[in-house]
Amino acid sequence: MASPKITVIGTGYLGATHAAAMAELGFDVLGLDISPEKIATLERGEAPMYEPGLDELLRKHVAGHEGASGRLRFTTSYAEVGEFGDVHFICVNTPQKHGEYACDMxxxxxxxxxxxxxxxxxAxxxxxxxxxxxxxxxxxxxLAELAPAGEEAELAWNPEFLREGFAVQDTLHPDRLVVGVRSERAExxxxxxxxTPVAEGSPFIVTDFPxxxxxxTSANSFLATKISFINAMAEVCEAADGDVVKLAEAIGHDDRIGKKFLRAGIGFGGGCLPKDIRAFMARAGELGASEALSFLREVDSINMRRRAQMVELTREAVGGSLLGKRVGVLGATFKPDxxxxxxxxxxxxxxxxxxQGAQVTVYDPKGLENARAIFPTLGYADSAIGAVRGADVVLHLTEWREFKELDPAELGEAVATRHVLDGRNTLDPALWRKSGWTFRALGRPTA
Known part of the structure; x- marks a missing residue:
């Protein structure tokens, strides 16, 4: 029997990656987006966002590229998608609704x-x-009501577990596959x-829709809780003069707890965790189970508090008022890669x-264009040195490898004051202090 033909509706982070990965797994794939610009970008073999390895995968499969398999094409036509596909993946965005916690469907x-x-x-x-x-x-x-095929147009639910920065690997080699189905045929x-991934050992878990x-949502809520837990411990360390990095290392050796997601800092962000836990709370309320998720309010509030604390720490570092002070910021994206x-x-x-009146200059290896679109009034530099030139304080806010490898002595030549605040707890305090920097991080001793 011929392989099923696959379509992917929506070509953002999830969709573009999924479409390219399905072509890599050997299927003929047709991707759809309502944005002609996005389609044109993809047809050039370029991802609409930065994701390591995705451009290469697109060029390997998008029709029209030299040596490409030609298994991947794109369109803006739903009629073409309906005609072409046996399995249609819906990969569109579900942002938070304006002014409320619920998700925009x-x-x-x-x-x-x-x-x-x-x-x-x-289908x-x-x-x-x-x-x-x-x-x-x-x-x-x-679906059954609108489709000419009626009940033969079936639905299944197959949540994604992509980590940005590892999306290609996570799609081709998932740590688990979850499918909510209602029929043997769908399964x-x-x-x-x-x-292919199942043969390689990825667990295949069959469930009902709910x-x-x-x-x-529960996986994301757990991860958010773990991050806010260690950030709450950082607040306690701050008060007690403990070291949250050593604390995290010590509890992380317990394999019931585990080391991952135990790095204290300025908290989580991105297009998933914040809006997913809020939508989960909203939905639990509609179902009459709001008390079950009331702890997520605290998780959210600890997370947002971290940002305010970083602002306070910066104010302290420059002597109590931010007005006219120069701040060099390393990092703009919610995570590296x-x-x-x-x-x-x-x-x-x-x-x-x-x-609050500071002169802020930001550098990020990949996020400057997107940052400028959101905050056009901030200053932007095209290098770390450029961002910190003349700065009264330097903030390390996204843990790009490039920042970890900076030479504190060289950076020190460019700044007005050698004062660094590590919002991600990934820089080496000893190294920076040796070069004459005052080094401060949330939840760590000052000396």
């Missing part, structure tokens, strides 16, 4: 409404977007789609300092 709803009328033969529509629990039930009914089709929807500045703690801190 309009993009997912629009994708189903636009695709369904073109499904004239048996499997697979949701990958992060949605409030209960959405799949509603969408399955809507078999997804087993066929994921046959469980599949909950896996992603990404150009994503959505809800970035680094950019948020830089913006707050600027609003």
């Amino acid at each position: 309009s993009y997912v709803d629009a994708a189903v409404e636009s695709l369904a009328p073109h499904l004239t033969r048996p 499997l529509v697979v949701g990958k977007s992060t949605v409030p629990v209960g959405s799949a039930d509603r969408l399955a009914a809507r 078999q089709l997804l087993r066929e789609v994921y046959a 469980t599949a929807e909950l896996v992603k 990404s150009d994503d500045v959505r809800d970035s703690p680094a950019l948020n801190v830089a913006g707050q300092l600027h609003l």
